[in-house]
Amino acid sequence: MPYEIFEHTADIGLRLEAGNLEGLFRDAASGFFELSTDYAAFKNPSGETIQPVEMNFQEENAEELFMRWLQELLFFFSARRLVMVDIRFITLTPLMLKMKGSAVRFIPHKHAARYEIKAVTHHRFRVARTKSGWEAEVVFDV
């Protein structure tokens, strides 16, 4: 797995390390959706309607950009039941994200459900540049 799950008394955390920012954001999306459902089943959708998804936002630093990314994924999944199956970053810098991708609708009873992630918390939230790339920690309220 491109991430590690760590323990929090009532909730679930992800610890990520990646060679570049794109890897970090992509791995975080995998982690988020794998915690929420059987993500592998969405990778080869059959007979599912694939919907286009676009995101475009700027923040003041990499930490806020990463938080926003996770919050967007959560909103798309929670409000619209959309699971991102293809993510193409058009621009990704520590301050800006432009993404075009596609998503498949999560259908309860048809798709496996895991955690209902309520929120991306600021608790122990961390994004940092390292010698070998980027690392981050995030705790999800479940």
Added chain:
Amino acid sequence: MAGSIPLIRIDDVRWEIPVSFRKGMRVPGRIFCDEKNLPKIHTDQSLEQVVNVAFLPGIVNYAMAMPDIHWGYGFPIGGVAAMDPDEGGVVSPGGVGYDINCGVRMLRTNLTEPDIRPRIKELVGALFSRIPCGVGESGDIKLNRKEIRQVAREGSSWVIKQGFGEAHDLDHTEAGGCLEGADPQTVSERAYERGNDQLGTLGSGNHFLEVQVVDRIFEPETAACFGVAEGQITIMIHSGSRGFGYQICEDSLGMTRRALSKYGIHVPDIQLSCAPVHSSEGKQYLAAMRCAANFAWANRQCLTHLVREVFGAFLGKSPKDLGMDLVYDVSHNIAKFERFAVNGKEKMLCVHRKGATRAYAPGCEELPEAYRTTGQPVIIPGDMGRNSYLLAGTQQAMDETFGSCCHGAGRAMSRTAALKAARGHSVRKELEERGIFVMARGERGIAEEQPAAYKDVNEVVDIVSRAGLARKVARMRPLGVIKG
């Protein structure tokens, strides 16, 4: 680290973190716990969070934690803090939590265990198929934008007007199921989008619906007043404001983070971001939080209606004939303005309860006439293998904890640790062997919520009882459980 935080013993169930422990603390920390359970608190960072809460501007008397204390975000779960708005007191979204007005309600019935026991599997199956629960499940109640705004403004009373319950349910709901001052204009479009199909849904995680039986009465007169007797079937519902509230909390944290520098407030943990109660940001958060609180009460009211329908259809009698009255509904994640005596002067305070339950004493005007001599019913769910409790509020709680006590058992084990502990055996089967029938969307959820993952609620309730924060009235044990 929490292990190095000094705890001064006040008595068998009270411990204090001195205000001198860390520069910046405005008040001491006060922990309600006994010697036996103290080591469990030291296993996580929850005491550090009590210290952090003591930094908040305008905090009165103590940063408090109940015996079900465990690691939360910003505030510990089990945390209570009252702020004086006239002394620069703040309101903190982290002091309420993401699940705004998560709470519990309890219904009584005229049924006894022999009426239900032989058909408990069927009954739990009927409840499970009727009550939406789990990830991505939407409810049958679809709200347009105008209607969800009415729910946000009016809470339980609006859904009762639509036929989801009885007018007298409102008397037995904290705050009558509606906080005044909710302003739907302060709620984001995203929150409305997350909430518009979630009314009447249970959710997942630790939310549940239980069919229970009363197995012990401690105060017969009070129990009779609450409509509860030994051997009787009761129903407990634990849920909150769903995606609507989570989104409101998320939106507000961004706003209160920016308010920190604007008002020169230092907090040791960004998850404790806050704004003065009288500031525009404080007012905006409170107006939006009240919308979520009202949504949560409406949600539990709709769930109550579904439960009554299922029982009625299952037993071939009307809910009225089954005596399915609401004993009470209490919030355990909320910030409310409440009046308390501080140093002999009556003050209107902003009381934060984060995993803590209001426990008003006999005589409080806010209580319905029927409960004014007994004190407020305080509902404490345990875990799905042991017990839950019905308590009553006390004057001691009014004097010491701003009318608050614990909210549940409190987690003792992380979710991953619980999963590891469940390897090689079926929690579901073990519970079934003990006469407790559980239905959930998956085995994983049952394993994570297994009884061993929680502190023993009997010990937690014993501590609040010994501290005089609540009186034991009745104990229940589960017969059937549904979980998301």
